[in-house]
Amino acid sequence: MKATLRVTVVMMVMAFLFSSLKPNVVYGQKATFKNCSLEMNVKDNNGKKKMVCHFSADFTGMKKHDVQIYMEIESPKGTLHEYLDDDEGGEGSMRLPVQKVKNFKNKNKTDKFVLNDKIIWMFNSDLHPKKGKHTYYVRLVAYDAQTYDEIGHSNYMSYTMTGK
Secondary structure, X not given: OHHHHHHHHHHXXXXXXXXXXXXXXXXXXXXXXXXXXXXXXXXXXXXXXXXXXXXXXXXXXXXXXXXXXXXXXXXXXXOEOEEEEEEOOOOEEEEEEOEEEEEEOOOOOOOOEEEEEEEEEEEHHHHOOOEEXXXXXXXXXXXXXXXXXXXXXXXXXXXXXXXX
């Protein structure tokens, strides 16, 4: 009986000590996209057409880290859409993914920050459509700008374009 009482007292003391400790909580980095939409054939001031992606996003675990958002084009879904770049600089032809990158600063260097009503855009001529009519899938992918780790992505958005 005395041994049981001692074990019970020791367990109560340990429970008290551990309950008074503050846990060192580390949040995983995460990006949550919302209100994503595509707007096609938007004309700039010179009449040049572009694709505009509107979005908002919430970020956590980002203390002192900035974000890079990639607008990636896929066709078919799951395969990055690429184009053949005929390099004039002597490297030869290279297949390059069709994507656009934009950097966003975590101005207050806080763990959580929000981007509201932002855009990423790309000229239609930079989309390099394949010959014929095809559906293209667009999604935004967020990366930690310091570590280049992917921290989240949007749902797919799609559009149809005919290439010549």
